[in-house]
Amino acid sequence: xxxxxxxxxxxxxxxxxxxxxxxxxxxxxxxxxxxxxxxxxxxxxxxxxxxxxxxxxxxxxxxxxxxxxxx
Numbered sequence: 001x002x003x004x005x006x007x008x009x010x011x012x013x014x015x016x017x018x019x020x021x022x023x024x025x026x027x028x029x030x031x032x033x034x035x036x037x038x039x040x041x042x043x044x045x046x047x048x049x050x051x052x053x054x055x056x057x058x059x060x061x062x063x064x065x066x067x068x069x070x071x
Contacts, residue, residue, distance in 0.1 A: 009051075013048050014048065017044050017045060017048070020037050020040060020041040020044070021041070024037055024038065024041075
């Protein structure tokens with residue numbers, strides 16, 4: 001998967017999380033529906049955190065010339 005695809009996927013996931021939040025703020029939702037949405041949102045947040053962690057680890061491995069160092 002290319003960096004552009006990862007970025008797009010991350011942005012799509014954030015948009016999905018925003019939709020979930022908007023739905024959770026709706027007053028006309030049953031408790032079981034809101035719990036299911038909450039659970040889905042937490043899974044998506046975990047995916048985002050994992051992807052961001054991968055990027056941060058790669059950033060730490062960049063040398064002064066901007067090249068990725070292999071260990």
